[in-house]
Ligand code: SF4
């Protein structure tokens with residue numbers, strides 16, 4: 001007797017898909033054009049048609065633990081070619097947003113971060129945190145949060161001491177990494193289980209050497225933006241994405257070096273304007289601004305593709321980080337003592353928001369996509 005298949009759709013999931021930009025999925029009539037035109041889908045069990053079927057049935061567990069949704073680079077070719085306007089590229093993007101929230105704990109924070117109505121609260125959290133910590137030190141007789149500390153040079157550490165900044169940021173970074181690592185661990189377990197059950201991959205004994213090789217392959221692919229160049233519809237996204245990615249890498253290198261310089265070698269800022277680190281930081285900041293503006297332009301000109309709140313949150317955050325960082329420096333160089341401290345304070349809050357909420361936002365796609373690509377490469381999924 002044939003085995004009975006019981007499908008248990010999650011109706012809440014279908015509803016949430018609509019809110020995340022996947023409201024068109026019901027239009028799909030399973031023609032498979034999308035899977036044929038996708039330049040990345042593997043020949044065995046290609047995407048995104050099967051994901052469109054699973055999404056319209058509300059099969060949440062199958063989709064959030066599906067590595068294929070992360071192999072898609074949102075080029076938009078399938079959306080353009082879909083004869084029904086079902087926008088499969090956007091539906092996959094919505095599933096990815098859902099998966100990020102599903103794997104990040106606690107879920108209540110994810111819901112808050114991804115609710116546009118809660119945005120003012122998100123801004124308020126770091127403001128209150130920084131003020132409480134700053135005033136606690138001030139009450140203890142330490143002269144921080146002083147808008148005119150005086151002295152020959154204007155330096156942000158006089159207003160908000162670097163040690164104080166790091167005493168807030170280091171625990172935030174650690175907490176963020178733990179939440180992200182826990183989410184990625186559960187994600188890898190799920191995609192492995194689902195890929196074996198679906199016959200996409202065959203089980204094999206763990207080989208650390210192969211894993212390192214796959215990791216190197218994937219990092220090289222990401223750096224070169226290979227997949228973006230294969231896009232037919234959204235080729236220009238590569239420039240904007242590269243600028244933002246390399247901008248962040250540059251700023252990360254600068255922050256790490258300054259951190260080591262301060263705590264290991266006792267070198268305090270502000271750095272000279274001709275210091276190479278300053279150059280890298282300034283170029284990184286400009287790349288964030290230009291890259292995010294290009295992303296806005298690309299999204300506004302692609303009227304057949306949907307942009308969700310999660311997309312705008314990411315772009316807005318990247319722009320504000322770059323802009324507030326550059327403005328902090330420019331107001332300091334212009335000699336605006338009080339102004340530069342206010343701008344610096346705002347910049348710190350934006351950086352805190354970016355780091356603390358990272359596991360719940362689209363920014364986490366960098367980690368989930370890398371993990372899925374490494375897994376697919378290691379297990380021989382054969383994506384192009
Ligand atoms: S999403 Fe569009 S192209 Fe893909 S199977 Fe459905 S109707 Fe066809």
Ligand code: SF4
Pocket residue numbers: 037038039040041047048071072073074075076077078079088089092
């Ligand atoms: S958006 Fe591009 S990469 Fe993603 S499924 Fe569609 S065609 Fe493939």
